[in-house]
Amino acid sequence: MTVLPPAWTGDTLIWFAQLEASFAANRIATEAQKYNIMLSNLPPLLSNEIRDLLVDPTEPFSYSSVKEELLKRTANSKRKEFAKLFNSEQLGDRKPTQLL
Numbered sequence: 001m002t003v004l005p006p007a008w009t010g011d012t013l014i015w016f017a018q019l020e021a022s023f024a025a026n027r028i029a030t031e032a033q034k035y036n037i038m039l040s041n042l043p044p045l046l047s048n049e050i051r052d053l054l055v056d057p058t059e060p061f062s063y064s065s066v067k068e069e070l071l072k073r074t075a076n077s078k079r080k081e082f083a084k085l086f087n088s089e090q091l092g093d094r095k096p097t098q099l100l
Helices: 012-025 031-041 044-049 051-055 063-074 078-088
Strands: none
Touching: 012 031, 012 063, 031 063, 044 051, 044 063
16 A cells, blocks of 8 residues: 555644545555554544544444545634634734734
8 A cells, every 4th residue: 555644733624635645545445454554653632532433432433434424523603713813913003804
């Protein structure tokens, strides 16, 4: 298998796109193969995001379901993006709408 992209905790959507390109290039098609490869390459920060699924799997999880849950848990909502923007910028003489 080719080298997998390092998991980028800042943008998991991009990482999954790169991971799936690697799966396609290496003809990895089954959910079980994808799940095992993804799980073995998750950094601790991302593993911790889905800790409840990994520690107590009450049902078998597929690659697709774990991917969906991980994206949901790590995605920045618009509210978080605005909060980050307003907390990192100094308004000075500007109005908040001028930051947009």
